[in-house]
Amino acid sequence: MVALDRLFPAHLATLQATADRALVAADGEALLIGAGQLRTQFLDDRTDPYVASPHFKHWAPILDAPGSFVLHCPGQRPRLLFHQPKDYWHKPPSLPTAPWLDAFEVVLLRSPQEARAHLPAHTVYIGDDSLKDPLSWGFKACNPGPALACLHYARAVKTPYELACLREASTLGARAHQAAAAAFHAGASEYAIHLQYLAATGLTEAELPYSNIIATNEAGAVLHYTELSRVAPNQYRSLLIDAGAQVRGYASDITRTYATTAGPFQALLADMDQLQQRLCAKVKPGIYYPDIHQQAHREIGQLLIDHGLIRCSLDQAIDTEVTSVFFPHGIGHLLGLQVHDIGGHQQDEQGTTLPPPKAHPYLRLTRTLEPGMVVTIEPGIYFIPMLLERAHQDHRRSSIHWDHIEALLPFGGIRIEDDVVATDQGALNLSRAAFSALA
């Protein structure tokens, strides 16, 4: 039995305990969790790529069986209602044979509607809106807020099973990053780098946790660049690659930046790598995550001063938002079943939320870290023409060394991102560990 399967029963017990609390919050007696359905495109008979609901894959790592459900009744063995239609157009999904399945009582469904026969009274439904006429199913409630708040809050703390899945996702991502970097240094186009990346993961594009960002030269300044140019330029200066992998429904989210030649950009990159590792080391239980974000602004401000890119004091760079010209996003987010795992602003199981500070509206995580939480740490410095033009026209103009910036525009930007676990022993960096194991 692989280690993941050994860890699965304890994982399931944690989910059952959380589900019991969610049922109390929603005044229900059973929880039905939908995998989701295939969605047909507008005026077409094609469907969008199917993506299993995060709630469903939390319980059962089945990524290819739309119309399935997990049914949880307190005190009982969970039931997997596995949808396997009789279909000669498509290959119906096969029931997994892995040992984790032993934890479930399995029921085969030929249509999702057959699930209705298995529902106890006062069932609460958690799932997307694709169920035809959910009201006629007689649910106690569909996606009630108090139940979702409970489930989402708890999900941030990972079980040992989940940490093992995330570790494997980082390993797979690191291997693919290595293949992509080799393709870049050999002069491949963004699209060809992407194909090398996919081949190294063994995943299809739809199985990636998010669309690959493979940005060369100036394109590194576009935060979510997904163009994948088919033509390589005559000369590569830099690559920013933000790409992950997925194992049993759990994501990795890794960014690396490379430079082809020595010079000011490469010097900045080397110092950013040190800076990023100092920030990663701050991921510990009891740390208020926005403090890491604030620290990132101070560290980036100092870096900009040290490299002669700005000419104001550090306090001035922070107070007048000079650092935000170069670092205009949050320091990171929760990671798990979703690449931006839900519940980052939640403060308790009741659903109280804490929005990000006014000056940092894009910060996705405002919680205090607990053991078992997994977050990304992804500081960046970018040369974004739109934000630079804005700063050139406002109070920040005199704070910036414009000719030095001009020389860096052709390199786009830098982002370095790792996936880090808060543990009682301190920060556990899954991504760095995965790259080290490859070396």
Ligand SMILES: [Mn+2]
């Ligand atoms: Mn990220």
